Amino acid sequence: MKRRTFIQSSTALAATLMLPGCATSRGGSKDRLRTAHIGLGYQGTEDMRAIASHPAVDVVALCDVDSKLLTAAHAKHPQAKTFVDYRTMLREMGDEIDAVIVATPDHTHAPASLMAMEMDKPVYCQKPLAHHVSEAREMARVAREKKLVTQMGIQVHSFYDYRLATQLIQSGIVGKVHTVRAWSPKNWGYNGPAPTTSDPIPAGLDWNLWLGTAPERKYVEGRYHPSNWRQIVDYGCGTLGDMGVHIFDTPYNALQLDVPRTVMNECRPPTGYGFPENNLVTYEFPSTPFTADSLKWVWYDGPGAPAEHPELALPNGEELPDQGAVFVGEKGRLLLPHFMQEPRMIVDGAYQDITSEIAAAAQALQLGTPIRNYETESPKHYHQFVDACLGKGTCSAPFSYSARLTEVILLGTVAGRFPGQTLHWNAGSGRFDEEEANTYLEGNYRKV
Structure with a gap:
């Protein structure tokens, strides 16, 4: 099923499910928010915990294709109704649900x-927002036209150090930025062949519904569900779609970037099954008020990342943080470790004291004292969504923003199909100049 058919069918289906009272779920004067949760694996459980920690939330519906995960979630919220198919849940409980949290595999x-x-x-949807560029654009369009409250699950977007770094960069601490280098040695790739055997589907797992709109494939123990699906092109988005979203977020936001003009991925030849275990992706972005005439962005992932480069050298021979990003500007470099560490300024090979600049930035944003505790800080991003649904604020990572960030990520995964080739992106048309690359902008959706 091509993109247009997918979009038309999903719209038509939803239209038949409209129920009186649905429109009131956009937010406003209500005092409580009734939430439905789709996907209850590790991240879905974390999302449910954080959302439910808001005092105004009632968890009313739970959905997962795995009965073990569903049972475990239901034990925490026994008053909630349970479902295996999210379509059935939305159809039967449309007027009893105010907001939906999606934490399924990417596809x-x-x-x-x-x-x-x-x-x-x-909708609160985990990162990356979508599996295909066409989907990300459609999600942004629907959210915009319906004026819906939306948020993508990039919790660190609301954390102290990332907001601080954004303010520092926009205040001009390193001047106009000409290069960003970002990295993660995490490996959500797989260089091996596709399995030729299959295993019995575990009791309690609806494999057909897990596959959803993705191509039909035999179940293999430990290869897909519940955790390794990120490695496989039919279901995940590789390391770029996992850590890339988090680490791209602050530089992307701070520099007010849109989508790139070009992208190239230096990686092994595509297999059509797993993502490359190592990727070196180079983007070129048009200028913004915070960049030079153009911006070069280099992403490294996989075992051993990043490769050595003078712009990544730290004073005194120090090792780089395990994951992070460096802004390279006309006045120096700003190192932003991932995560919960203060940014550090480097000029002429030496660290600079930027205590006063950090204090000024923190004061401008009313950040208060740094709190570097994930357990206490993570819920803030979720609570921001809940409050916005209740008409008490706005979201910092709505689909209008996160769809563009996701598009950047997904262009890098598409470039992995054409190793070493520079692809030219037309933001207006949402197409590559290289026609063969456009095949990978949308899915061939299976009917379920």
């Missing part, structure tokens, strides 16, 4: 979110 983000949004439900 189901768009189908589930779009159905919910077409029913006028605010």
Whole structure:
């Protein structure tokens, strides 16, 4: 099923499910928010915990294709109704749900979110926002036209050090930025062949629904569900779609970037099954008020990342943080470790004292004292979504922003299909100049 058919069918389906009262779920004067949760694996459970920690939330519906995960979640919220198929949940409980939280594998983000949004439900969707560029653009369009509250699950977007770094960069601490280098040695790739055997589907797992709109494939123990799906091109987005979203977020936001003009991925030849275990992706972005005439962005991932480069050298021979980013500007470099560490300024090979600049930035944003505790800080991003649904604020990572960030990420994964080749992106048309690359901008959706 091509993109247009997918979009038309999902819209038509949602339209048939409209129920009186759905429109009130956009937010406003209500005192409580009734949430439905799709996907209850590790991240889905964390999302549920954080959302439910808001005093105004009632968890009313739970959905997962794995009965073990569903049972465990239901034990925490026994008053919630349980479902295996999110479509059934939305159809039967449309007027009892105010907002939907999506934490499925990447390939189901768009189908589930779009159905919910077409029913006028605010959506909190895990990162990356979508599996294909066409999906990300469609999700942004629907959210915009329906004026829905939306948020992508990049919790660190709301953390102290990332907001601080954004303020420092925009205040001109390193001047105009000409290069960003970012990295993660995490390996969500797989260089091996596709399996030729299969295993019995575990009791309690609806494998057909897990596959969803993705191509049909035999179940293999430990290869897909519950955790290794990120490695596989049909379901995940590799390391770029996992850590890349988090680490790209602050430089992307701070520099007010849009989408790139070009992208190239230096990696092994594509297999059509797993993502490369190492990627070196280079983007070129048009200028913004905070960059030079153009911006070069280099991403390194996989075992051993990043490769050595003078712009990544730290004073006194120090090792780089395990993950992070460096802004390279006309006045020096700003190192931003990932995560919960203060940014550090480097000029002429030496660290600079930027205590006063950090104090000024923190005061400007009213950040208060740094709190570097994930358990206490993570819920803030979720609570921001809940409050926005209740008409008490706005979201910092709505789909209008996160769809563009996701598009950047996904262009890098598409470039992995054409190693060493520079692809030219037309933001207006949403197409590459290289026609062969456009094949990978949308999915061939299976009917379920």
